[in-house]
Amino acid sequence: MSPAALSPTDPTVRRLKGSPLIGNTWEFKQDRLSLFSRTYQDCGDLGVYRIAGDDFHLANSVELVHEILIRKGRLFEKTDRFRAFARPLLGDGLLTATNEDHKHNRRMIQPRFHNAAVKPSADIAARVAATVSGRWSDGDVVDVRREMVRLILGVVGQNLFSRDILDDADELGNALTDAIHGFDSMASALVPLTIKWPTPANLRYRRAIERLERTFYSILADRRAADRRPDDWLNLLMETRHEDGSPIGDKQIRDEALNMFMPGHETTATGLAWSLHLLAGHPDVYERLTDEVDGVLGGRPPALDDLPRLPYALQVFKEAMRLYPPVYMFTRQATEDVDILGHRLPAGATVVFSPYALHRRADYFPDPGRFDPDRFSPEREARIPRHAYLPFGAGHRVCIGNHHALLNGHVVLAALAQRVRLHSVPGPPPAEEPMVTLRPGGGIPMRVERRTFPAPAAAGGGAPERRARPDGGATGSPACPWSGAQG
Template sequence: MVLESTSTLNDTVPKVDGRAVIGNTWEFKKDRLELFQRTFETCGDLGVYSLAGEDVFLANSVELVHEILIKHGSLFEKTDRFRAFARPLLGDGLLTATNEDHKRNRRLIQPRFRTAVIRNSADSAAQVAGTVAERWEDGSVIDVRREMVRLVLGMVGRNLFSKDILGEADDLGNALTDAIHGFDSQASALVPLTIGWPTPANLRYRSAIRRLERTFYTFLAERRAMAEKPDDWLNLLMECTDDNGVPFDDKEIRDEALNMFMPGHETTATGLAWSFHLLSKYPKVYDRLLAESDEVLGGRLPTLEDLDRLPYALQVFKEAMRLYPPVYMFSRQATADVDILGHRIPAGASVIFSPYVLHRREDYFPDPQRFDPDRFAPEAEKQMRRHSYIPFGAGHRVCIGNHHALLGGHVALATIAGQVRLHSLPGPSPVKEPMVTLRPKGELRMRVTRRNQGTTATATPPPRTAEADAAPACPYGHQVETT
């Protein structure tokens, strides 16, 4: 059933049915992916559902991505609701900043972030992945979701702080999970409450923020005391200055560091967890991944120079993020009345994009439920509709860490493939848990079969060439949106 739009919306935009007063709020809390899919199937490319008394647009086509996020991107900000529940943790960093502040800070951070530490990122990813996988005993059962969180926190710890934080990974991972639950509790509340209200979710959220801040400020104090500072993301932030030459203060560094730390771990860890689930269900795909790792690496850790010769590992990771995009939804809010492809989006209205639903359009991805990494083979990827694949968003606010996330997933898959094969246990498939990110709900238990006695970093890699050192830092394909 399709209801007529409210008076604030263009009459040509259809609306899904909902309950009196609360609209589709219960559906959003219970199964928001199904709500988004139903809205698209019922209403078409642009539809409306109601959340806590507010009408919300769902935009689900490549044309709407282009119109709203790129052509008219300056007229759409992050939503007030997102800022309200994200700022206690993320402050005024890139994820929550206004368009004006975002443009200034991104201009200061982005050039070095993309290039200065990419080689260190590749080396760190391989070393951490190798260390984590070496600990898995043959025949043991591991929680892959938990292990991927530990692995990626280890990567991010090295990239951001030049520190080995694997020993703290479980504690930090729990804090980040509490923060995510706090995000989601406020985002989907019928009556949103500020973080000051002493609800159980808010208390856990505040405790998580304190835990993460303690870690950060300890590391920052240690760094300021160093005579020689390592070339990492924290040093990048400490060296940033505004147009007047004034460096970031501690609060600004804290905000941007946590904006890198939280999304940087969550996107890659979740993408890797779903990758191993899918690989176990598609053994021929898994065989091909293992064969590629064996042929190229022969039992050693990958280097940056190896990545061009490990294309299938990257294709696997990209396809997993098509089916299970960690950032399965994101929102924008119109700052003025905007005409979009014959429809009026009024000032103050929220627009939702769902990569999960967009990536399942059959006209963009034939047989969309099938796991097929060959969709991202170089020539096939070039044929994709632009903006049909947006796991990191699109436009001027595309995730600044998109290339680092792909690099981490690429290296981790190739490294782990050289050491073990993971097998699903009998029983039902994991349940999707769409909170701030699209995690597997609960544990993702898989059995380990060791393929050798461990990958070694001492095996001889191919010689480094001047051409490799001068190559583009992140050649990850046109379908990963950039500014």
């Protein structure tokens, strides 16, 4: 392989070799995960690759993460490219907002992510997990990617809108998939085209957006017509006022709703799907998880107070997101010339962060390709370099729902391990499909084995009278390790 060349904009930064005409565009479209790994291997912590005539600086060290996202974060915005392709779906919500607007929007949304909202979220996750897994029969083969999308859409629908959308989950999941494909097609095109161009991918993107909007505006209309409004996130938005006291419009409510709804389901569902795939391939880890769940819960559904005594379930989820981070890449754009650890980035320069590549640095995670949930035991997690684990970003634009995503993943894994054991079926392993998120391409078919346990003892003690599978519902007090959410 030819050595990397020096970047003409800064001779301290190496440039990845590529085609004279299209740079590394084809590699980005075909195997972008390898492109990130190769850029790091050939160029070091900061290297440049080229797509469709534009330079992209891959920053792949904890020092660069801290310098760009934390210390000098206000000098970097979301990229113009991202906004152009995401706005048809996400509008002017939290994810696409400029730094200045982001501060205002985040203050508006933050209240629904305070500690009082945590207990209902845990209860909902346990209940929906029981409902979805209760539909699986012993011996069924289910696509856990599809099932986790349905499950988390059910959780997010209840959390955000107090609405049961399980019956619509497949249709909404398909619309979200089409939207993701449309966004990715636009973002990786050799000649970028706006959504107005009638390409097949753009037409699917438009139809997906229309389907999602119909669902949301129907929910909003029902809420406005209701005699009583639940105290949920949608109600918070409906009661939000501008500085002059006027209510925010339906368009802004729509934008913020889709900004929460799409990432809120996609990242957690994808992380859970990969978790279940990894568990099936590591029986010793799976056995340890079920032993923990059985020992703590004894047949009753998981509740918020149980989570501190179910640490291994969370370790499994965290380690799965290390190996397969749902948000495997994100970008920033310099707003002015800026010096970064001895390198000069010009105004407008695009910086790429890849948690996928960062999480595979052997100096941060020894034997990085091995699935080892004990990396996230309290004593070992404390030794991981700060910012080496980046599933939710970092800095002032860290994912607002990061703690809720971990909470939901924690509860759902425990609830599923209690009810079923999922086994791999013959066939090739799921392919890594990096689009907007790192999905398992083609789904993950798995065989269901129902589990049984002693039923919970009656209040006041006493041995259980029969063996039964636990059903839905969850209770618990607000005390939990999920306080201090950054949002």
